[in-house]
Amino acid sequence: MAKRIDVSDLDIYYSKFLAVEGVTFSVEPRTVTAFIGPSGCGKSTVLRTLNRMHEVIPGAYVNGKVLLDGENIYDSDVDPVNVRRTIGMVFQRPNPFPTMSIYDNVIAGIKLERTKGVKRDRASMDAVVEKSLRGANLWEEVKDRLSRPGSGLSGGQQQRLCIARAIAVEPQVLLMDEPCSALDPISTLAIEDLIEDLKERYTIVIVTHNMQQAARVSSTTAFFNLAGIGQPGRMVEMGPTAKIFSTPTEKATEDYVSGRFG
């Protein structure tokens, strides 16, 4: 079910403002790719173009191609809604729906699917909820209070609930936008362990400000930076995580990962 992503010559605009320029990279299926770089360099923006979530902001558009197993998600006949159903996303701040129970949060995405002819009887829903919550390492903690509001959980549990919600629809790709930046170290560790498990089944792209995290969870790392003040963001280099953190090709990458700047 995991698919590969090929991005070529991607320019991202907010109205007339060119935010990110000339990004080209590939992500292999069932790997974890980390985006690192200073704030405002466009790594979250690039991530959000992978499931067309940047279009939520009025005036945002892209030039270039994003291929999901060879199919351009920006083709004119592609509905962004369908793109988002196949590419899941986890946000910086845990965002379970506060008016829904834990159970309803997990199946929120499935309730939207009506084209595939998914079974939606109680028993198969129960199975999906258990499977997804187990997949998110949350089942044991919440199995006795599935009907309680999701907002009553701790921050780390809420974030795992959001991951359960994202994987319940069995996406091809899982995008994570700084998923641990609002969490304490213990919860962060739990999420990192989870990412380790999830990469068996999903293609994962994660944006992080935490370079140790990038080093721990990813096999490939991409470093983003601004071309200069007032210039658009760009991808400086991408390579195996071990290489990026030890012997990067570019001077800017080395400065950043060694803490000399950023």
Added chain:
Amino acid sequence: MSNTATENEHDPLIPHGHQQTGRVGDRIFRGFASGAGIFVLVIMGAIGAFLIWKSIPSLQADSTNFFTTTEWFPDDNPAVFGIAALLFGTVISATIAMVLAVPVGIGIALFIAFYAPRPVASTLAFITDLLAAVPSIIFGLWGLAVLMPNMQGTAQWLNDYLGWIPIFDNTLGIYSKSLFIAGVVLAIMVLPTVSAVTREVFIQVPSEHVEGALALGATRWEMVRMAVFPFSLPGMISAAMLGLGRALGETIAVALILSAAFTINWHITEPGGNSFAANIALKWNEAGPIGLSALIASGLVLFLITLVVNMLARWIVSRRKDFSGAN
């Protein structure tokens, strides 16, 4: 926060003797805030007491059942009057107003908050705010002069095609000065209020919930149902209550439009009907002592209706407190 001062051994910024009660600014503000809160209660109590006190003479003089009588002759001897027709007219016209105004108001608010391009949205928001401030006499005049002549066709259409539903059946062939027209005018009058308040509520929905729904592959409408409506429900109910309060209590517009009649007529497109507020306004100047007291008694019932409706709404909202998103 309020007990941090008491936990400190001695905060050098707080003089001795003030540690129990906090800083001077705090105390002034607390006094002001609780004073304002108490003031509201006192006003409410005073209004209720006034209404009860002043309505007792007429209720004692009434020779018929106050709740089921459809006549209004309080100054006769013996006095004969009751609120049945007023209650009917008030509830029906307000219900028509709510049925029309709430869905449309929510629609306008949704359009402004989530669908319209920004320049259109801000213009439209400005206009609805402006409309909410238009005095009701203007709506009444407009309803009488413009809407009523032009609504005849609609009312007739309802009779022709939906006449098998008893309330739309018109046995007289006269379509003006009806509760239906009054309800439509009330709907237009409360529409800006409902839409302005719901719009404010929709804008408060955290963007992370909106994005969360969209990222799951929700269409815009699915996102609205998944993230916006549940989160905004208490505010939407408050908006409807504000509108309902205005519709229930509206005097001039209704008095202008209805041909006051003390009847209970379920054929809502036929002339006739009355409401508490309109009746009070129309009868006040010509009423004798018992007549005045009787009008106040009808005002007491209106007061109680609004209280009950509001409490009901609060109760509905509080039942789902755990899921409100406020925790």
